Amino acid sequence: MTAPSFDRRRYRKDNYAYLLVAGDDAALVDPGDPEVALALSAAHGVRPRWILHTHGHGDHTGGSAALRALLGARVLGHGADAAWFAPDEDLAGARSLALGALRLGVVPAPGHTPGSVLLVFDGRVLTGDTLFWAGAGNCRHGGDPALLAETLLGPVAALDGALELHPGHDYALLNLPFALDLEPGNADARTRFARVEAARAAGEEPPAPTLADERAVNPFLRVEAPAVREAIRARAGEEGGPAARLVALRRLRDGW
Numbered sequence: 001m002t003a004p005s006f007d008r009r010r011y012r013k014d015n016y017a018y019l020l021v022a023g024d025d026a027a028l029v030d031p032g033d034p035e036v037a038l039a040l041s042a043a044h045g046v047r048p049r050w051i052l053h054t055h056g057h058g059d060h061t062g063g064s065a066a067l068r069a070l071l072g073a074r075v076l077g078h079g080a081d082a083a084w085f086a087p088d089e090d091l092a093g094a095r096s097l098a099l100g101a102l103r104l105g106v107v108p109a110p111g112h113t114p115g116s117v118l119l120v121f122d123g124r125v126l127t128g129d130t131l132f133w134a135g136a137g138n139c140r141h142g143g144d145p146a147l148l149a150e151t152l153l154g155p156v157a158a159l160d161g162a163l164e165l166h167p168g169h170d171y172a173l174l175n176l177p178f179a180l181d182l183e184p185g186n187a188d189a190r191t192r193f194a195r196v197e198a199a200r201a202a203g204e205e206p207p208a209p210t211l212a213d214e215r216a217v218n219p220f221l222r223v224e225a226p227a228v229r230e231a232i233r234a235r236a237g238e239e240g241g242p243a244a245r246l247v248a249l250r251r252l253r254d255g256w
Contacts, residue, residue, distance in 0.1 A: 004102070004122040007044060010205070011036040014170045015059055019044060020121050025100030027052055029119060029126055030168055034063035034070070050074050050099050054128025055116040056081030057141065060168060078108075078115030091117055107155050111148025112137030118155070125159060125211065128168040133196075133209065134189070135175035136220040138254060149246035152220055161212030172196045172206055178256050179219050182231040188216040219249060 004022040011017055011033035018029040019040050026046035030053060031037030041048055051073050053061050064075050064085050076097070079090035091097075092115070097104040105120030109130045116137075119126040129137035130151060139145045176193040180186065192209070199206045215221045222228045223245040232238050236248035 005044070006122060006124060007040060008166065008205075009036055009040040010170070012059065016166070016168060016170065017063075018126055018166065019046070019048070020102055020104070021046055022101035022103070025049060025102050027099055027102055028067065028073075030054055030060040030128065031063045031067055032058075032060045034066040037063055037067060038070070047071060048073055050076060050102075052104075052119060053077035053081070053085060053087070054119060054126060054130070054168060055113040056084030057113065057129065058084060060128065061085035078117050080110070081113050081115030091115075107159070109151045109155055110144070111151045112139060112143045114142065114144075114147075116151075118159075120159075120163065123162070124164040124166050124208070126166045126168075131156060131165065131214075131218075131220070132167045132169060132175060133165065133172040133206070133214070134179045134192070134218050135171055135253065136218075136250070139250065140254070145247045145250045146243070148250065149243040152246060153242055156221070159211055161210060161215065163211050164208040165211055165214050166208050170206065173200065176217075178253055179217060181256070182219050183222070183225065183227045185227060186217065188213070192217050220246065223249060 007019045008016045015032055017031040017037050020027045026048040027050035028037050028048045051064055061084055068075055074088045076089045076091055077087040079092045091106055094106045107118040109116045109118045112129045116130050179189045196206045219228050223242050232245045232248050235252055238245050238248035
């Protein structure tokens, strides 16, 4: 059997659409721009039968209606975000998916939106706007920082560190300066910043880190690190546990 394949393509300024392929079966993830999604599919010679959404925000779901009509594809997403994109199949309660030859894991991840999910496919985790390179999703548009904290401390912390991290946006150059401002002695974050800058200067996409690599860099995954904990205490006056520190950190990042 042919090994599964995977690709991504940027649209707008920093959004990513993803293509998952196994045999003759294919699915698009967060294809907010239908033309970009169709071009990505054509490049691999596939006609996706499914459209998956990590959450409901329009910059990720805006292409669903047109693609559903053009491809006859079924749209899958969590019902808590259904008002944004009207899924054909509700992922609430799902922990795995079998879509033809495609096999995916589904991880509930509320916080950025009530219906955010993570999708695990062939050694990768697609995190939508829950977890970014060097950051995490804001909660200003239907989200809840306390729920995001629970997600980061629970389901995200439990994920295998070998998984590659593929977010819904490339915000690395926006997030890494904040990470280094909090933790200026973090050599891993400084190295990552240099690599991302070099990729951008060369007109290349930044390589996806593993979750293990991300845990060495991302302050939202490092609230137990002494330097990050002390920075949150000094700037937000937060003396509580990890969940309280994450809520305070989200507030600090919003105001940075």
